[in-house]
Amino acid sequence: MVSNRRKPIMWGIIGPGKIANNFVSAFSAVNDGCVYAVASRSRSRSQKFAQQHNIPVCYDNYEQLLQDNEVDIVYISTPNHTHYQLSKLALENGKSVLCEKPLTMTYVQSKTLFELAKQKNLLLVEGLWTRFLPAWQWVKKAVVNGEIGIVTRLDSTFGFTAPKDENSRLLDPVLGGGAIYDIGIYCISLTDYLLDRAPTTMKASITKASTGVDFSCDAELDFGGVVSTFTCSFECDLPNTFTIIGSRGSILIESNFWQATAVSVSVDNHRSARYEFPLKHNGFEYEISEINTNLLEASVKSRTNSDCATLRCIKVIEKLLTMAPK
Numbered sequence: 001m002v003s004n005r006r007k008p009i010m011w012g013i014i015g016p017g018k019i020a021n022n023f024v025s026a027f028s029a030v031n032d033g034c035v036y037a038v039a040s041r042s043r044s045r046s047q048k049f050a051q052q053h054n055i056p057v058c059y060d061n062y063e064q065l066l067q068d069n070e071v072d073i074v075y076i077s078t079p080n081h082t083h084y085q086l087s088k089l090a091l092e093n094g095k096s097v098l099c100e101k102p103l104t105m106t107y108v109q110s111k112t113l114f115e116l117a118k119q120k121n122l123l124l125v126e127g128l129w130t131r132f133l134p135a136w137q138w139v140k141k142a143v144v145n146g147e148i149g150i151v152t153r154l155d156s157t158f159g160f161t162a163p164k165d166e167n168s169r170l171l172d173p174v175l176g177g178g179a180i181y182d183i184g185i186y187c188i189s190l191t192d193y194l195l196d197r198a199p200t201t202m203k204a205s206i207t208k209a210s211t212g213v214d215f216s217c218d219a220e221l222d223f224g225g226v227v228s229t230f231t232c233s234f235e236c237d238l239p240n241t242f243t244i245i246g247s248r249g250s251i252l253i254e255s256n257f258w259q260a261t262a263v264s265v266s267v268d269n270h271r272s273a274r275y276e277f278p279l280k281h282n283g284f285e286y287e288i289s290e291i292n293t294n295l296l297e298a299s300v301k302s303r304t305n306s307d308c309a310t311l312r313c314i315k316v317i318e319k320l321l322t323m324a325p326k
Contacts, residue, residue: 016049026284080176148246159238184232
């Protein structure tokens with residue numbers, strides 16, 4: 001682990017794609033860390049990415065980056081099916097890890113990684129950036145403080161019209177495709193963020209793509225007194241909002257809820273207000289800053305996205321997928 005005797009935190013990027021572009025650009029709003037290296041299986045791709053973002057070191061294989069003693073932590077944004085092996089390799093090489101969601105494709109894989117991180121005294125966090133946003137931090141406090149009374153229901157949607165391209169990573173079972181892993185995970189994880197516990201029962205109606213992965217899902221998670229319903233779909237555009245209903249009022253996280261900058265609150269059916277939470281850059285900076293703080297303080301636990309939260313969510317995903325038609 002890194003102690004507070006060393007600054008800044010030095011990041012390595014594994015998988016210089018679209019998400020990594022957004023992630024790295026957020027360092028313009030971060031003071032306590034910088035991107036030191038990038039690695040890709042393609043030399044030209046890593047060089048282009050390094051030049052674009054003024055990254056001093058680039059590698060054409062992941063192992064070289066993971067053996068670089070200057071790297072404190074790696075950000076992994078490769079396709080879903082590679083997350084487990086790359087995170088495991090990074091931890092084995094003494095690197096802390098922020099891996100894009102889903103951390104792995106199974107509960108067993110995720111549990112194995114967290115156990116390895118504990119053995120190595122390293123930080124391992126699933127990259128679900130929405131939890132770290134100011135709007136969602138505010139919503140969490142409002143719910144905990146009882147601003148809308150006792151929470152009874154949550155409703156969310158995440159949907160867009162995706163091309164029915166069997167070669168797309170979204171629909172490729174080998175690459176870990178499917179609507180639940182790709183977008184439904186936001187509905188599941190934000191529900192978990194607010195309730196901080198596992199559902200007792202769940203049910204779902206799932207439609208499959210021609211490739212066999214889930215194309216859309218309507219789900220209901222019962223938490224005993226609180227019900228969370230969500231729809232995730234590659235089939236059509238949806239409202240993409242998240243609503244929390246309580247005994248005294250409601251909170252609406254406006255579209256798109258996973259990159260929220262505005263929240264509307266209604267209390268006692270007559271008093272309402274709208275709050276705006278502008279981002280410093282694109283939103284990834286809040287996740288980066290918290291993880292930098294963790295490392296500088298030699299903390300191996302994320303307060304915003306814990307290992308327990310990740311494990312609860314992957315269990316929900318696995319259970320929902322068993323409800324898909326054969």
